[in-house]
Amino acid sequence: MPFVLAAGAVPPFLVEVVAIVMAAAVVAYVSQRLGLVPIVGFLLAGVLIGPSGLRLVRDPELIDAAAEVGVLLLLFTIGIEFSLDKLARIKRLIFVGGGVQVGLTTALVAGLCLAFGVGWRPAVFTGFLVALSSTAIVTKLLGDRGETGTDAGQGAVGLLIFQDLAVILMVLLVPALGGGDVTGGELAIALGTAAAIIVFVLVVARRLLPPLLEHVARTCSPELFLLTIIAICFGTAYAVGLAGVSISLGAFLAGLVVSQSRFSEHALSEILPLQILFSATFFVSVGLLLDVGFFVRNLGLVLGALVAVVAIKLLTTFVAVRVVGRATPVAAASALWLAQVGEFSFVLERSGREVGLTPLGMDGVGAPLFIAATVVSMALTPLAAPWAGRLAGRLRERGAGRDAAATPPPDPEAFADLENHVIVAGYGAAARRLVHVLDGSGIPFAIVTLSPDGAREAEAEGRRVLRGDYAKRHILGTVGLDRAKMMVVPDDTPGMTHRVVSVARALSPTVRIVATATTMEEAEELVEAGADRAIATDLEAVLGLFDDVLRRYQVEPAEILRHEEALRRGSYQAFDGGVMDRPSVRCELDDDCFSTRTVTIREGAAAAGKTLADLDLDRRLLHAVQIDRAGETLREPGGAAALAPGDVVLFGGTPQAFVDAADLFRTSDASAPAPPDLPAMPAQTAPWIDTSAPVHLDADPDAGCTHxxxxxxxxxxxxxxxxxxxxxxxxxxxxxxxxxxxxxxxxxxxxxxxxxxxxxxxxxxxxxxxxxxxxxxxxxxxxxx
Missing domain, CATH: 3.30.40.10 (Zinc/RING finger domain, C3HC4 (zinc finger))
Structure with a gap:
């Protein structure tokens, strides 16, 4: 007889599902309005509806199941975004750094426990629990902040991958720590099986799944495509789980395999809404575990445990990342990302409970103490995340200062011969690729960087480098900004890029400034600050810089386009020196390539509103080649042609001629960061300041000001x-x-x-x-x- 639900009856599970979704939505909204990240809201929602709050959730198995699905989908999406190529590049970080972090943390925690009289079995078990960090929270925050691909983000993800692998060994060792019998042969077989299944996924599935997705995509059925993606995620996780490997790691491996398909972005867009829903459930489930009564009654004990855990995680993660040769700022930022205890520790804690193990060997207290400290550490992670990048930036600045103190002051004569050159401000990933193209094209350039490691790398390759803060006029003057044809700012934080552009534009109104930005909004702000062009894309950022530089040196547009298309087909690999045996562009450079500059006429410039005849260009040894205005080009303009704000004018002349004519193109607000010897502009004398209204300065704390x-x-x-x-x-x-x-x-x-x-x-x-x-x-x- 078919099951019939009586009218008005409510299934018991629906009450809990509604409670979870409603509480998550409401509390997350309130948290967002208060400036907190949604993850904190989800954790608070779990506390609110859990056993210590309104007690709306009474079926922990249902919540655990939904949370597991959330973790699987979250790790699957991270795998799609990460790709096998990126994983291969950090293999040493994963296996060496991860091994050091897990081993050192376990040993340090176990040693402290033994010093306080805890038995060796629960001491090692406690070390296992503390060694793990939250893959779900860290990868979610890195993705939301767009920092997964940064050095610190890769450091954190690399260690997390090893921790997920280490869970396999830990789960196998827990019965032995509880007094059970686990032979060496059984341990070897289990680890060998786990390794075999991982190899199978990465090798065999990598060959099978891309063609499968191709066939499914050709049906043009979004329902079938979504079901196939879900099947790949859950099926791979299940297969890996049969071998004793973490199913979350299986989902991550499935994402890596899908990332090799050209439908990876399609798959990500389809699965993202489900991932958001179920990962929210996971964070709610973590909040359900917190015993608020125990937390309040033992506040001092919980805070003490929290401080000890965070201090140990900071120390061991920092050491692990430094061991593999990463810079101190990267190690410090990675340590801050991984300073919490992870969700797999809950799973491990339950496994230990079944064989009589408790954290710290404290029956009745150890488990709730561990859960309280873990939940609080997870809740603090989103609040600490913004400080990771700031900490790395501060350490880089201090390192650059120490390096500069140990390095002889720059010799102005070392750059005195540069004319019509490109200044590359910063030496990150995009700058390295751009410099490779410039080097092979015969275009003169100089690199300015604050990074000691980057400077040493560039110098080892025989490139001209100046160490220093390229937001300061002395450094820009030393590298010949007034004689440069272009300045490129391809790598940096938005705030730093904005400062560099502002200072450079004030110092030289004729140099062409091209910069990269993360978003269109940031790009617009850079243009307002003085950039001639701001490029707000990833691959297109490098191609845009490449295009703009070569066009200014009069390489044929058809030739540039041909190379750009080839580079697009090969992605970033075509820019790498190890891949390109020789540069893809060979330019026939003559004097005409260097004797012209593109100048944007800005509002307030002396040249705005005047004719070319008014500017007396002949006396200034300049001539106008063409004027671009609103999509129209006027070639060889006569003296009657008037210049308007927004015009892009191609002038010909010597570097000294552009220096002498700088006053014509300098805007009235250029005195902002400029040196005190700027020529005076037309004056104003009418008093207008309101002396009754206070003036406020919203200073950027990351600007580098110590006052x-x-x-x-x-x-x-x-x-x-x-x-x-x-x-x-x-x-x-x-x-x-x-x-x-x-x-x-x-x-x-x-x-x-x-x-x-x-x-x-x-x-x-x-x-x-x-x-x-x-x-x-x-x-x-x-x-x-």
């Missing part, structure tokens, strides 16, 4: 430059001191009272008080805020 403690909300003391008003003089722009409220004129003004005030008082930070300008400037650190 932010001097920044306060101030009220301007006068309606204009204090000294100019008293003397009846004129000024150009105004700056307000963020320590005392003094108003002074800028360095483009005749008297430069803002800088004079700094020298007289030592107050280091000033802010522009011009309409629509909110930037600040630290005189001592020479950085824009």
């Amino acid at each position: 932010l403690d001097h920044v306060h909300d101030v009220t301007p003391g006068t309606q204009g430059c204090q000294e100019c008003l008293e003397a009846g003089d004129r000024w150009v722009h105004l700056r307000v001191c963020m320590e005392c409220g003094h108003v002074g004129c800028c360095d483009s003004s005749p008297n430069k009272h803002a800088t004079e005030h700094y020298h007289a008082t030592g107050h280091p930070v000033a802010r522009s008080i011009e309409p629509s300008e909110t930037w600040g400037w630290c005189y001592e650190d020479e950085v824009m805020l």
